[in-house]
Amino acid sequence: MSDIVNLRQFKKRKARDEKEKAAAENRIRHGRTGAEKKFEREQARKTGEFLDRNRLDPATPHPGKAGDEDA
Template identity: 65%
Template structure:
């Protein structure tokens, strides 16, 4: 005798499996851990701060092109 199958549940399970497959692919393509994201943000912040602190020209003084009005 054949097993009775609830088609509604089979359809839901199939959709769930498809979504999980897409999610797994996206995790591989786009996923980074929270720690990796924080590390990158911190590295960018430190690099920007380093560049700002070691700037050769002062932002407050006008440059030659600003003084000429060009």
Template identity: 55%
Template sequence: MAEIVNLRQVRKQKARAAKEQAADRNRVLHGRSKAEKQRDRHAAESANTFLDGHRLDKDRT
């Protein structure tokens, strides 16, 4: 015979697993030190400045 499964418990286990995956993603995105955030912000700003300085069509803003 097949094993009896409580669907409510399975549903709760699945929800817990989904929450844990979301928490892992948020830890990666938001769990950075201030220095790491500043480094990334500075790298993005300098990349934008570089790209804006080398724009072929200078009429656009």
């Protein structure tokens, strides 16, 4: 004889297993370690500082800018 299976419980267990499998895939795909996050923040800070230090003065005209009158 085979065991009697409660279909409601079977469906719920199957849904939980699928949800856990999707969560595990998302953790692998989107998860980052604290060191990786810190490195990315540091790189963004350094890039911002570099751009700020090398910013052109907005008062000086840019040589390739369209609409220059001296051309």
